[in-house]
Amino acid sequence: MTIKTKKILVPLDGSKNSIRGLDMAIHLARRSQGTITALAVKTVPGIYAIHPLGFLDFNSMKEVKKLLADAKLRAAKKGIQLTGKAIAGDPGYDIARFANNSKNGIDLIVVGARGRGSAKEIFLGSVSNYVLHKSKKPVLVVK
Amino acid sequence: MTVNSFKKILVPIDGSSYSEKALKRACDFVEAFGSEIILIYVVEKSIPINLLDRKEYLEILQKFGTKILDKSKRTLSKRGIPAKTFLKEGNIVNEIEKVAKKEKCNLIIVGNKGLGSVARFLLGSISNKISQLSLCSVLIVK
Numbered sequence: 050m051t052i053k054t055k056k057i058l059v060p061l062d063g064s065k066n067s068i069r070g071l072d073m074a075i076h077l078a079r080r081s082q083g084t085i086t087a088l089a090v091k092t093v094p095g096i097y098a099i100h101p102l103g104f105l106d107f108n109s110m111k112e113v114k115k116l117l118a119d120a121k122l123r124a125a126k127k128g129i130q131l132t133g134k135a136i137a138g139d140p141g142y143d144i145a146r147f148a149n150n151s152k153n154g155i156d157l158i159v160v161g162a163r164g165r166g167s168a169k170e171i172f173l174g175s176v177s178n179y180v181l182h183k184s185k186k187p188v189l190v191v192k
Numbered sequence: 193m194t195v196n197s198f199k200k201i202l203v204p205i206d207g208s209s210y211s212e213k214a215l216k217r218a219c220d221f222v223e224a225f226g227s228e229i230i231l232i233y234v235v236e237k238s239i240p241i242n243l244l245d246r247k248e249y250l251e252i253l254q255k256f257g258t259k260i261l262d263k264s265k266r267t268l269s270k271r272g273i274p275a276k277t278f279l280k281e282g283n284i285v286n287e288i289e290k291v292a293k294k295e296k297c298n299l300i301i302v303g304n305k306g307l308g309s310v311a312r313f314l315l316g317s318i319s320n321k322i323s324q325l326s327l328c329s330v331l332i333v334k
Contacts, residue, residue: 073329080224181323181332187217190323190330 055083058155060090060144060180063116066161070191071120074159077189078129085131086155087120088147089113090140110135141179148184159189198225202297204232204288204322207260210303214333215264218301222273230295231264232278233257234287254279285321292328301331 059074061067074085091113117133124131136143148155160177181188203218205211218229235253261277268275276295280287292300302319323330 178324181320185334187334188332190332192327192329 054078054081054157056154056156057083057085058088058144058148058153058158058186059085059120060088060140060158060160060176061116061120062089062140062176063112064161066174066191068123068161070159070161071123073189073191075124075127075129077157077159078124079127083156085124085129086153087117087131087133088144089116089133089135090143091135091137092140093137110137141176141183144176144180145183148180148186155186157187157189158184159191162190162192198227198298200228200230200295200297200299202230202232202288202292202295202300203264204234204284204300204302204318205260205264206233207256208303208305210305210333212264212303214301214303215267217331217333219268219271219273221299221301222271227298229268229273229275230278230291230297231261231268231275232280232288232291233261234284235279235281236284237282250281254281284318285325288322289326292326297328299329299331300326301333304332304334 054077057074057078059067059071061071071085071087077083078085091110113135117135121131121133134147136147144158147153148158158180160180162174162177177190181190198221201218201221203211203215205215221227222229235250235257237250257279261279265275265277278291280291288300291297300322302322304319319332323332
């Protein structure tokens with residue numbers, strides 16, 4: 050049996066930990082000749098889902114797009130193909146949903162142990178924890 | 193790239209089908225990275241057991257542990273992978289942490305749940321604790 054991690058999902062939020070997760074994913078992808086799918090989620094507070102003008106925040110996706118461009122550059126340097134995806138919503142929920150969607154065919158999720166949440170680096174962040182519990186795919190937590 | 197090269201992989205096993213899956217995944221890693229596998233079985237000591245039966249009970253568990261370790265070692269050696277095995281006693285998470293620290297493991301591979309039946313649908317309690325507390329990376333096999 051060969052290693053089957055063809056498609057790796059890396060949720061990004063711009064924190065140091067997520068970059069480390071990306072590095073790890075690149076490392077793994079090089080071994081298995083896989084591709085990486087980077088997922089950047091823009092947090093939208095739940096209240097905007099009801100408000101009709103909630104998504105009219107025009108420069109909102111700018112930051113996310115820049116993040117994905119950076120990631121793409123980083124992967125390209127190592128010769129790995131990276132496809133970026135930007136979505137708006139609740140990070141944990143949308144990452145898990147994206148991963149579980151069989152259309153995307155994700156084999157492995159690589160998450161940093163902690164995002165932009167807090168200073169306590171040793172412990173698991175809330176989003177990582179959520180993804181860990183809800184995903185049906187293997188999860189690698191990078192510390 | 194930093195030091196993340198997966199030189200040593202710790203695989204805690206408990207005899208459940210999930211731990212077998214984890215072991216299989218570990219084999220993949222060995223083939224890809226040429227890493228070393230360390231197997232561990234922990235005899236749970238912290239659960240309250242009847243005082244009189246305690247010794248007997250622990251003995252049975254230990255026997256079970258060695259059996260599981262032998263079995264896993266055999267499956268590994270079929271693929272030509274050498275493995276170190278540990279049989280520990282005490283609190284499961286603590287012992288796994290201790291071994292991971294002592295052996296300087298780079299990665300822990302666990303199944304998403306074990307033999308415990310409480311959290312059937314979610315992440316097992318042990319896997320959860322390991323992923324929260326461990327200092328090295330954790331791969332959770334589903």
